[in-house]
Amino acid sequence: MTPDARQAIVQELAAAFGGAEDVSPDAQQPLHVRLTGLQFMAPWHPSPAEALLRFGGWPDVRPDFWIDPAVVNASGQPPRNPTDEYILGRVWRRFSFGFPWPAEPRTATRAVQLWLTRFREPT
Amino acid sequence: MRRRFARRGVHGRAPVPEPRPVELRIAADLFARVRGHVEDTRRGEEAGFLLCGLGRSPDHDLLVVREWIPIPDDAITSRGTGPMLAWSADFNARMLVRADELHAALVLVHAHPGRRAPVPSLDDTRYASQLFTIASRMLPGRPSGAIILGDGAATGAFWQDGRRVGALRRVRVVGVPLRNWLPQPDDAIDRARPRLNRQTLAIGPRSDALLARAAVAVIGVCGGGSHVCQQLAHQGLGRLVVIDGDHVEESNLSRMVGATSKDLGALKTTVMRRMITAIDRSIAVQEIPKRFPCEDAIAALKSVDVIVACVDSFAAREQINLFCRRYLVPLVDIGMAIVTNGEQLVHARGQLVVVTPDSACLRCGPLLSDAALAAEQIERPRGYDRNPNAPGAPQVVSMNGTLASEAANAVLDLITGYAGGVRGSGWWTYDGRRGDLTPFASLAVRDGCPACAEQAHGDGK
Numbered sequence: 001m002t003p004d005a006r007q008a009i010v011q012e013l014a015a016a017f018g019g020a021e022d023v024s025p026d027a028q029q030p031l032h033v034r035l036t037g038l039q040f041m042a043p044w045h046p047s048p049a050e051a052l053l054r055f056g057g058w059p060d061v062r063p064d065f066w067i068d069p070a071v072v073n074a075s076g077q078p079p080r081n082p083t084d085e086y087i088l089g090r091v092w093r094r095f096s097f098g099f100p101w102p103a104e105p106r107t108a109t110r111a112v113q114l115w116l117t118r119f120r121e122p123t
Numbered sequence: 124m125r126r127r128f129a130r131r132g133v134h135g136r137a138p139v140p141e142p143r144p145v146e147l148r149i150a151a152d153l154f155a156r157v158r159g160h161v162e163d164t165r166r167g168e169e170a171g172f173l174l175c176g177l178g179r180s181p182d183h184d185l186l187v188v189r190e191w192i193p194i195p196d197d198a199i200t201s202r203g204t205g206p207m208l209a210w211s212a213d214f215n216a217r218m219l220v221r222a223d224e225l226h227a228a229l230v231l232v233h234a235h236p237g238r239r240a241p242v243p244s245l246d247d248t249r250y251a252s253q254l255f256t257i258a259s260r261m262l263p264g265r266p267s268g269a270i271i272l273g274d275g276a277a278t279g280a281f282w283q284d285g286r287r288v289g290a291l292r293r294v295r296v297v298g299v300p301l302r303n304w305l306p307q308p309d310d311a312i313d314r315a316r317p318r319l320n321r322q323t324l325a326i327g328p329r330s331d332a333l334l335a336r337a338a339v340a341v342i343g344v345c346g347g348g349s350h351v352c353q354q355l356a357h358q359g360l361g362r363l364v365v366i367d368g369d370h371v372e373e374s375n376l377s378r379m380v381g382a383t384s385k386d387l388g389a390l391k392t393t394v395m396r397r398m399i400t401a402i403d404r405s406i407a408v409q410e411i412p413k414r415f416p417c418e419d420a421i422a423a424l425k426s427v428d429v430i431v432a433c434v435d436s437f438a439a440r441e442q443i444n445l446f447c448r449r450y451l452v453p454l455v456d457i458g459m460a461i462v463t464n465g466e467q468l469v470h471a472r473g474q475l476v477v478v479t480p481d482s483a484c485l486r487c488g489p490l491l492s493d494a495a496l497a498a499e500q501i502e503r504p505r506g507y508d509r510n511p512n513a514p515g516a517p518q519v520v521s522m523n524g525t526l527a528s529e530a531a532n533a534v535l536d537l538i539t540g541y542a543g544g545v546r547g548s549g550w551w552t553y554d555g556r557r558g559d560l561t562p563f564a565s566l567a568v569r570d571g572c573p574a575c576a577e578q579a580h581g582d583g584k
Contacts (some may be wrong), residue, residue: 023584025576034584086416086442089449120224 001058006031009055016109018048023088030056031087035112038067042120043074052092053112062101063108065115066092073123074090080123143264144292145281147175147196147230148451149188150480150579151298160193161234161272167202167241168195170210170233170410172218174225176581177265178425179451183292184266184281185425187451187579192218207246208233215254222262230279231269239308243280255282270294277304280481292365297451297480299507299547300540301428306566318403319359326541331359337538338365338427342443344395347457348433350527351381351534353396356402358535361450362425363406365395368414378520379552416442427451429534432456433527435516437491437499441574444485447478448574449581453548455533456485457526461555462472470556473526474563477533483566484550486574529553529560 010033013020019036021030033055036049049071054064069091072078079095097118103110149157161169171193178185198214201207205437222229222417231251235241243251251269259267259282266288270279279291294304303309313330315323323331339360341348355363371379371386371394381398392410411419415434424430430452432443440456447454459473465547478484481493485491536542550563568575577583 021584025573028571029573029576084414084416085438086421086446088577089580091416091421092417103141 001031001055009033009058013023013108013112014051017112022053025088030054031058033108038112038116039069040116041119043122044071045073046070050054052087053108054087055108058108059106060102062099062111062114064094065112066094069093075123077123079118126566128524142287143266143289144183145185145186145268145289146292146295147173147188147270147277147279148295148297148579149173150451150479151296151302153188154189154294154296157191157232158234161232163238164236167232170231173230173232174218174222174227174354175230175541176225176449176579176583177228179423179580183426184289185450185581186230186266187449187581188230189225189227189579190221197287203248203336210359211319215258216360219258219261219291222267226260226265227406228265229255229267229450232254234272235270236274240276240306241271241278243269243271243278245578247271248280252282252287252368256285259283268288272304274308275304276306276308295451297332297453299477299537299544301537316359322358322535322564326535326539328504330539330541333539334359334535335361335426337365337429338362339429339431340366340424340427341433342366342420343433343435343439345369345380346380346433346523347393347459347493347527347530348431348436348519349378349382349391349398350524351431351433351437351457351530352382352399353402353532354528354531356399356406358531359403360534360538362405362409363395363399364409364411364425364427365392365399365575366411366413366415366420366423367391367395368412374515378518380520380524415439416446421446424452424566427452429453429455429537431530431534433530434458436495436503438503440485441491441496444491445577447573448484448504448578449482449583451480451579453480453537453538454485456490456528457530459518459526459553459555460488461519461522464516467504468517468556473522473553473555475526475529475533475551475553475560477537477546477548477550479548480578483568484572484574487569487572488550488566519555522553525555525558525560526553 005035010020010022017035021034023034024032033053035051038051040047050068052066081096083094084091099114171190173187175186176191194210198210200211201209255267262283266281266283268275268281270291277294281289296302313328315331319331337360341351344365369391371382371389382394386394390412392412396408396410399406456476461471462469536546551560552563553560
């Protein structure tokens with residue numbers, strides 16, 4: 001991915017989700033973007049919260065997606081099948097969720113929107 | 124030492140930071156390069172800057188060195204008379220820009236060769252204060268400062284957000300063996316606790332003191348890790364951090380040293396604490412009854428000298444390896460895979476890997492290749508816990524114990540240097556059928572390794 005393409009993705013996500021930062025370890029590694037103010041649907045809270053995206057194999061492969069481990073539902077539970085992972089110096093939470101990809105439009109914004117459909121479920 | 128610094132706008136007032144000691148952690152080969160420059164006084168005094176990642180700990184700040192930039196000849200404006208050195212404001216400005224890009228702290232280094240306990244001169248103190256009162260405002264939220272190297276000792280002072288915040292606690296040189304450069308010379312006391320008399324005879328009169336003040340973490344304390352805990356306790360380690368989220372099950376009794384039938388259902392970490400303190404109740408044991416990664420473990424691991432990984436998945440190894448890279452902590456990894464045909468053992472292969480910041484990491488080599496991680500993810504998808512009713516992998520306590528003993532030797536060498544440099548970091552393979560432990564072909568740091576790309580990043584942005 002070119003530097004311009006990386007920057008364009010960060011700018012697109014910042015505009016769509018209220019804050020995004022390139023946190024890639026270096027330019028040779030896949031683009032990592034931290035979303036700093038992602039809104040979650042009730043009952044998921046806290047909202048806004050942080051999320052992390054990793055664009056390996058983009059755009060043919062959907063980005064990996066992690067949420068702040070603080071994000072839970074009304075019962076205090078995380079999304080089903082969670083795994084905590086150590087990434088970029090802190091703990092992020094991955095969860096199991098399938099959606100078809102590639103989806104059109106094949107944009108980073110669309111990928112995050114599809115990830116967020118998981119949070120339509122209350123548990 | 125005289126120096127000029129770039130005057131830039133001073134940002135708004137930040138909260139007054141609490142005084143905190145600072146530990147500087149640096150890879151041994153990089154430290155040799157730093158010393159090679161600043162201790163070469165043929166042309167007068169020399170100096171340079173370290174760019175450091177930051178790790179916050181409850182009682183101190185940790186600076187992990189990412190880059191070393193000696194002050195080049197074309198930036199030096201005057202060597203003055205005697206040891207005085209001055210350089211351009213432009214060079215300081217470039218260092219500030221680079222530190223800002225990396226979200227790094229900035230540390231100025233020079234040397235007072237021949238001083239057992241270096242003391243800053245009045246010029247050193249005055250100009251460090253001038254430089255870092257301003258520079259630390261431009262690099263907010265992290266301590267920046269100046270250190271002086273003497274002969275095996277180092278002193279230093281740090282500023283954050285425009286205020287003096289603390290002094291250098293130590294420079295930790297991470298190689299085999301680990302070395303401390305303290306404000307006073309590191310004269311480890313020659314002594315031997317009575318129970319360690321025989322060991323001290325074997326590995327030297329200072330080994331007791333070195334071990335007594337060392338801290339080691341063991342992640343995974345069942346088949347391999349329980350042996351490691353037991354041996355480290357016998358060796359006389361001062362502090363042990365034991366991390367495991369599992370409880371003792373009946374099948375663990377075939378291989379978990381220290382566990383008895385009365386322990387079924389108990390936390391494995393609690394069994395380890397009992398075993399360790401039964402050997403020596405002066406050992407400080409910190410139990411973390413959770414899986415890595417968790418916040419408790421991350422906080423505890425920042426301050427240990429060595430991490431021993433005895434885990435059963437590549438994914439866990441990958442994350443522990445990454446942690447060690449980010450904070451420059453030596454890693455000792457052991458693992459064992461036994462294959463049978465249903466009636467007979469076909470092969471029993473294991474590995475011992477000792478990783479230091481100067482050596483290839485687990486992700487550089489074949490153990491944690493992309494293919495190995497992908498294959499495991501298909502077999503054990505992340506997001507799905509292990510099936511508790513699934514049959515466990517074949518295990519033999521005596522084979523685990525062989526590897527664990529070598530892991531304990533590796534820790535002993537890291538802390539005391541008993542092997543005299545013939546051991547160091549590296550990979551060994553173990554064949555449990557033949558009973559041999561063989562050095563693996565030496566591996567180089569892999570270009571593009573994702574873990575090495577995060578070396579010395581500390582807590583990150």
